Amino acid sequence: MKSIFKKPDISLRAYRVWQRNKDSYKRFYRANLIGALGEPIMYLFGMGLGIGGYLSSLEGMPYIQFIAPGLIMVTAMYSASFECTFGSYTRMTGQKTYHGIIATPLSIGDVVMGDILWGATKSLISGSIMLIVILTANLMKGPLIYIIPLLVLVFIVGLLFSSMAMIATALSPSYDFFSYYFTLALTPMFFLAGIFFPLAKFPLFIQALAYLFPLTHAVNMSRSFVTGNFSFLNLLGFPILLGLTIIFIIVAVNLIEKKIIQ
Amino acid sequence: MSKDKMITAKNIKKRYGKTIAVNGISFSISKGECYGLLGPNGAGKTTTIKIINCLSPISSGEMYVCGMDVEIFPRKAKALMGVVPQDENLDPDLTVVKNLLVYARYFEISKKEARNRAEELLKFLNLYEKKDSLIKELSGGMKKRLLIARALINKPEILILDEPTTGLDPQLRHMIWQRLRLLKKNGITILMTTHYMEEASQLCNQIAIMDKGKILIEGNPLKLVEKQIGKEVIELRIDRDKEAELLIILNDFDFAHERVGDTLYLFSRDGQDLVKFLISHDYSHLLHRPSTLEDLFLKLTGRGLKE
Numbered sequence: 001m002k003s004i005f006k007k008p009d010i011s012l013r014a015y016r017v018w019q020r021n022k023d024s025y026k027r028f029y030r031a032n033l034i035g036a037l038g039e040p041i042m043y044l045f046g047m048g049l050g051i052g053g054y055l056s057s058l059e060g061m062p063y064i065q066f067i068a069p070g071l072i073m074v075t076a077m078y079s080a081s082f083e084c085t086f087g088s089y090t091r092m093t094g095q096k097t098y099h100g101i102i103a104t105p106l107s108i109g110d111v112v113m114g115d116i117l118w119g120a121t122k123s124l125i126s127g128s129i130m131l132i133v134i135l136t137a138n139l140m141k142g143p144l145i146y147i148i149p150l151l152v153l154v155f156i157v158g159l160l161f162s163s164m165a166m167i168a169t170a171l172s173p174s175y176d177f178f179s180y181y182f183t184l185a186l187t188p189m190f191f192l193a194g195i196f197f198p199l200a201k202f203p204l205f206i207q208a209l210a211y212l213f214p215l216t217h218a219v220n221m222s223r224s225f226v227t228g229n230f231s232f233l234n235l236l237g238f239p240i241l242l243g244l245t246i247i248f249i250i251v252a253v254n255l256i257e258k259k260i261i262q
Numbered sequence: 263m264s265k266d267k268m269i270t271a272k273n274i275k276k277r278y279g280k281t282i283a284v285n286g287i288s289f290s291i292s293k294g295e296c297y298g299l300l301g302p303n304g305a306g307k308t309t310t311i312k313i314i315n316c317l318s319p320i321s322s323g324e325m326y327v328c329g330m331d332v333e334i335f336p337r338k339a340k341a342l343m344g345v346v347p348q349d350e351n352l353d354p355d356l357t358v359v360k361n362l363l364v365y366a367r368y369f370e371i372s373k374k375e376a377r378n379r380a381e382e383l384l385k386f387l388n389l390y391e392k393k394d395s396l397i398k399e400l401s402g403g404m405k406k407r408l409l410i411a412r413a414l415i416n417k418p419e420i421l422i423l424d425e426p427t428t429g430l431d432p433q434l435r436h437m438i439w440q441r442l443r444l445l446k447k448n449g450i451t452i453l454m455t456t457h458y459m460e461e462a463s464q465l466c467n468q469i470a471i472m473d474k475g476k477i478l479i480e481g482n483p484l485k486l487v488e489k490q491i492g493k494e495v496i497e498l499r500i501d502r503d504k505e506a507e508l509l510i511i512l513n514d515f516d517f518a519h520e521r522v523g524d525t526l527y528l529f530s531r532d533g534q535d536l537v538k539f540l541i542s543h544d545y546s547h548l549l550h551r552p553s554t555l556e557d558l559f560l561k562l563t564g565r566g567l568k569e
Contacts, residue, residue, distance in 0.1 A: 016368050019364070097351065099351050100347075100353065100412075103340065104365065105340050105368065105370075
């Protein structure tokens with residue numbers, strides 16, 4: 001148990017792994033972006049206008065306005081999760097890219113951190129595009145300066161879900177495992193993080209459960225930035241998300257190290 | 263520890279669970295040497311290389327690369343080595359030249375320097391025309407050459423090759439040997455594993471034969487063969503029941519012998535007279551040849567199938 005929380009050996013050379021991923025991404029970015037953005041945009045307009053057509057308002061705002069901030073977070077969550085499950089797993093097992101890299105002065109910690117930073121970067125890319133869609137649809141009601149903390153939040157959500165995905169990658173015996181990860185870990189968050197409806201009408205224990213999900217805090221913060229109903233209490237989400245991220249990164253590095261270095 | 267020792271292993275043991283992969287080996291490799299680790303599959307060669315390359319923690323013992331303990335200074339030790347792994351692990355998401363440039367970045371080599379070295383190395387290994395190809399467009403031999411180029415991008419003090427020519431055609435094998443000899447001339451220290459005895463005799467000035475995690479014998483390959491086997495080998499196809507009769511009439515000659523299957527091997531320092539004698543006694547179904555490293559290898563590790 002102790003070895004999972006061992007201090008990881010991470011250096012600035014993690015940036016070299018990030019660069020490597022960026023270089024390879026340049027070849028595939030179009031297909032990649034369509035995959036990452038298609039779904040949230042369809043949710044935004046499909047549900048926003050479809051269900052929104054039957055609802056005069058939710059919590060005092062049009063339905064599409066209610067779901068838009070959460071969908072930025074969902075986009076960030078799924079971008080990071082895909083990158084650091086399927087992407088990282090392929091680099092670790094099939095392609096043996098990790099093995100090639102750790103024969104150089106880089107450590108496993110550098111490789112894992114580089115992949116996590118890259119996953120967060122992909123969250124930032126797709127989250128930003130989602131934000132542009134929301135700006136264009138005139139759904140950003142808060143002051144434009146709130147875009148800065150919003151993007152910081154997107155990046156942190158990216159780091160969090162990348163490191164969580166890395167843990168899944170370390171534990172996964174094959175690609176099949178990831179379908180469990182997505183349906184059992186991410187889908188509940190998708191539904192219960194308060195993106196599509198307020199949690200207030202759920203039984204208390206479900207509400208309590210939802211507050212254990214990091215995505216719930218992210219969605220609350222995002223909503224406060226996008227709708228402009230901002231209070232400093234919302235900022236409490238940042239230390240929660242960052243704290244979880246640090247724990248997940250430490251566990252991820254140790255688990256991947258166990259898997260590769262034998 | 264003397265200064266010109268590039269690699270020093272001190273009583274290295276490595277266990278995976280209950281199996282012992284390396285069981286207390288010690289050796290040292292001097293600067294400019296080409297050191298061959300030979301042994302059947304599962305002898306512990308690849309594990310030994312992984313330990314040197316800081317990719318496998320040691321169960322007990324110490325390993326030094328250029329005087330640095332690999333468990334304490336893995337990053338510094340890895341910066342001095344170039345590794346050609348047994349399993350190809352080129353980056354399939356990048357082109358040939360980009361593979362080298364990205365790898366150079368892992369060693370913090372400047373962009374300009376990396377570009378110069380990549381070009382030089384691609385020419386050195388006859389890959390320059392392929393520089394913009396994708397990895398999946400390369401043949402097995404090209405991939406191996408690119409792996410060697412990649413291992414040289416950081417101008418390593420030590421080049422480590424794990425079965426560098428397994429699965430390659432003879433032309434390519436000879437080309438790679440030539441390149442390795444050139445590198446050796448330039449003073450690079452080479453450590454290689456192989457189970458091609460010809461490869462070891464062509465390249466290595468020092469070998470160690472491993473089996474079951476131990477080093478059985480170590481030294482200069484030519485001297486080892488001569489000392490352990492003799493200069494010449496006579497292979498004789500002869501039935502088992504006639505063997506005793508033959509050995510009686512050969513009583514005056516000085517030789518060692520070993521039977522494997524349908525063949526009787528006679529090892530001798532000077533086989534000419536022995537061959538003449540055999541032919542004159544109607545044992546004409548024979549092969550007379552110089553002894554090789556393979557004879558030594560088989561003598562030490564056994565002729566039975568290793569599984």
